Amino acid sequence: MDRNEKHITTPLTDETVRSLHAGDQVRITGVIYTARDAAHKKLAELLAAGESLPFDPAGQIIYYTGPTPAPPGRPIGSCGPTTSYRMDRYTPALLAAGLKGMIGKGRRGQAVLDAIRENTCVYFSAEGGCGALLANYVKRCDVVAFPELGTEAVHRLEVENFPVSVFCDWTGELYSPYL
């Protein structure tokens, strides 16, 4: 195991979030929820209307991905991260509602970085373009909201040792080998 590799389970507590530092290699086990562009728009509309979300965001992680259909005998198809900045407009409201973590790829805007600090959250990066590899760490996949969105529906994933790294930690420190 990598010297700096850490294992965490969901849902996340503030204590867990504070134990993670920019650049750490992290393995996630537990439940995570998928949402990308179209689902974020719907989640934001629900929050703005004061309605409850289809899952309780408290302590949870959202993974920005839209998987390919599961072939026979597998729980999910290819499921790598999509580019995160497209979700920036919707993110601060979700973090204020209790969401603790996000998994995606690439840079975030300043408003998101500020919201990460203010709410003690963490933004993880998964290896972009490696959806076939990352599918191996997903043990179960169920659609829990917005099935009409197809790949963009909210899926509940059960993951084991899902590999990510910390791109932005709760103090706002950033790490990427490409920055």
Next chain:
Amino acid sequence: MSLRQIDARRLTDAVAELYVRACLVLPESVKAKLYAFGNPYIIENFEKNGNIPLCQDTGMAAVYLEVGQDVHLTGDIPAAVDEGVRRAVKEGYLRSSIVADPLRRQNTGDNTPAAIYTELVPGDRVKVTVAPRGFGCENKARIAMLTPADGIEGVKAFVLETAKMAVPDACPPVMIGVGIGGNFDLVAHIAKRAVLREGPNPDSFYAALEQELYEATKKFSIGVNILAAPTHIAGLPCAVSIGCHSLRYASEVL
């Protein structure tokens, strides 16, 4: 002079097979570049993908048809291509990522329509190339209508600025395609075609420029390919198209 007849249904078969193959298996020349770059996650991803797509974004299907002028394709060509895409998506478990309208955003459910590019060439063959392009990298493309006074230094600055803005959002290591010349729409087209070029640039002037730009970007790139075209006395169009490391394409000659 007689025309060679090719039934458009053969086009459907070719597109269906090529689209799935492109999503599952990288071309050997791309693999060689990625072995040289050495990211173990990426190598494991394409070596052991378990018969599912290398990347979940199986793209907007770009289909290039180089049609021999002595060929008569019988049937409805766009419909035949789209039927190939539809079949590939169903049989290959590819993702449906296309919305029918950019603002009303209803997913078409079968990843059609394809973006079809036709080019007339000499001969009686049809070369079909399917190049799925995900939008993580497509969103990072840029065009600049530079002026002649901007010159080669202006081109270099624009390419490097665009490449640095592209990572890490587009999946590195990236292939950087550069179009120089032509007009507003042609320069984008040749930048995108440049991404798919295999082998060295036959023009030593541009080969040297490619090498210089690659040296400046090799921390996050696997190459820089340039395609140049004649342009106007008042212009120096420049376009940069970014290909992610899942640089997918497959071809067949009918």
